[in-house]
Amino acid sequence: MTHLLVRAARGERTDRPPVWLMRQAGRHIPEYREIRAEYSFREAIETPDVAKRITLLPWDLYEPDGLVMFSDILTVLEPLGFDYHIESGVGPVVENPVEGPDDAERPRGDVADDLSFVGDLLTKLVDEVGDETAIIGFAGGPFTLASYAVAGGASRNHGPVRRFRARHPEAFRTLLSAFADVVRDYLEYQAANGADVVQLFDTYAGVLSPADYREFVLPLHREILDGLSVPSIVFVRNMGGRLDQLDAVGADVVSLDWTVDMGDARAELGDRPVQGNLDPQYLFGEQSFVREKTREVIDAAGPRGHILNLGHGVHRDTPVESVRAFVETAKSVER
Ligand code: CP3
Numbered sequence: 222m223t224h225l226l227v228r229a230a231r232g233e234r235t236d237r238p239p240v241w242l243m244r245q246a247g248r249h250i251p252e253y254r255e256i257r258a259e260y261s262f263r264e265a266i267e268t269p270d271v272a273k274r275i276t277l278l279p280w281d282l283y284e285p286d287g288l289v290m291f292s293d294i295l296t297v298l299e300p301l302g303f304d305y306h307i308e309s310g311v312g313p314v315v316e317n318p319v320e321g322p323d324d325a326e327r328p329r330g331d332v333a334d335d336l337s338f339v340g341d342l343l344t345k346l347v348d349e350v351g352d353e354t355a356i357i358g359f360a361g362g363p364f365t366l367a368s369y370a371v372a373g374g375a376s377r378n379h380g381p382v383r384r385f386r387a388r389h390p391e392a393f394r395t396l397l398s399a400f401a402d403v404v405r406d407y408l409e410y411q412a413a414n415g416a417d418v419v420q421l422f423d424t425y426a427g428v429l430s431p432a433d434y435r436e437f438v439l440p441l442h443r444e445i446l447d448g449l450s451v452p453s454i455v456f457v458r459n460m461g462g463r464l465d466q467l468d469a470v471g472a473d474v475v476s477l478d479w480t481v482d483m484g485d486a487r488a489e490l491g492d493r494p495v496q497g498n499l500d501p502q503y504l505f506g507e508q509s510f511v512r513e514k515t516r517e518v519i520d521a522a523g524p525r526g527h528i529l530n531l532g533h534g535v536h537r538d539t540p541v542e543s544v545r546a547f548v549e550t551a552k553s554v555e556r
Pocket of ligand 1: 245246247262290291292293294307308309310312422424533
C-alpha cells in the first residue's frame with residue numbers, strides 16, 4: 222500500500238489532503254516534557270527506544286498521516302567533528318564553532334557509524350507503525366547548519382555566518398559543501414532504513430540575498446536531493462517573492478511558510494506539489510477559527526499534490542485540542 226502522504230508528494234489527486242505538523246513530536250505535548258525531565262536532549266535523540274516513544278506521542282493523540290522521526294538537524298554536526306548540546310532556555314550550543322577560514326575544512330566521519338541510532342530508530346518505527354502511516358526522515362540544509370557552526374548557536378539574523386561569507390567566501394563554500402556531502406549521505410541512509418519521505422530543512426537560507434542563495438546554496442540543494450530514492454520536501458523560510466528559486470531545487474514538494482499565499486504559490490509553481498502553510502500562531506485562536514483557516518488552506522491548495530502542514534513548527538504552548546482540530550479538518554474533507 223502506498224501511503225496517502227507519498228501519493229500527494231508525487232502529485233496525485235487525493236480524496237483528502239494528508240496531514241502532519243513540523244515539530245509535532247515536541248514540547249506542546251505534556252508527556253514529552255515528562256520524558257525530557259528524565260533524559261537530556263541528546264540522550265533522548267540518541268537512544269532509539271526513547272526517541273521512538275517520543276515520535277509516537279503525536280500518533281497516540283492525532284494519528285497524523287506522517288510521523289516525523291524524533292531527532293534534530295544538528296545530529297550531522299558530529300560526523301564533521303563539532304560537539305554540541307541543547308541548553309534549556311538558550312537553545313543549541315556548538316562547543317567548538319568555526320572561528321576562521323581554516324576551520325571550514327572538516328574531518329569526515331561515516332554517517333552509518335556515527336548516526337546509527339537514527340537507522341535503529343527508523344527500523345523500529347517502520348516495524349511499529351509503518352503499515353499505518355508514512356515515516357518522515359529529515360536533515361538540516363547546509364546554510365542552516367553553517368549558521369549554527371559559525372555562530373556557535375542561535376544568532377540574530379544570522380549575522381555571523383553572513384559576515385563569514387563576506388570575509389571568507391571560499392571557506393564559506395567549503396563549509397557548505399562539507400555539510401551538503403554529509404547531508405546527502407544521511408538522507409539516503411534514512412531512506413535505506415525505511416523513511417518513506419524526507420524533508421530538507423534549510424530553514425534560514427532565506428536570509429541570504431537572492432544572488433547568494435543562487436550561487437552558494439541552490440546548487441547544493443539540487444545535489445543533495447538529486448536522485449534520492451524516496452520523495453523529498455524542501456523547506457526554506459522567507460522565500461515568498463522568489464518561489465522560482467525554491468522550485469529550481471527540484472524537490473518533489475515545496476514546503477511553504479505562512480507569508481506565502483497558497484493560491485499565488487499554486488499559480489507560480491504549476492504542477493509542483495506543495496506542503497503547508499497555516500500560520501502556527503493561528504492554533505492559538507478559537508477552534509472554530511482553526512477549522513475555518515485550515516479549510517481555507519485546503520481549498521486554496523486544491524485536490525492534487527497537497528500535504529497539509531503548518532508554515533513552520535508547532536509552537537511549544539499550543540493547545541493539544543487545536544492541533545486535533547487542525548488534523549481533523551484535513552481528515553473530514555471528502556471530495
Ligand atoms: O518535527 C519534529 O517533531 C521532529 C523533530 C525536530 C526537532 N527539531 C526536535 C527538537 C525537527 C524536524 C527539528 C528541526 C530543527 N532543529 C530545525 C529546522 C526546522 C525549524 O523548525 O526551524 C532547527 C533550526 C533546529 C535546531 C534546533 N534544535 C532548535 C532551534 C531547537 C530549539 C531550541 C529551543 O530551546 O527553543 C532545537 C532543539 C529541539 N529540537 C527541540 C525539539 C523538540 C526542543 C528540545 C527541548 O527543549 O526539549
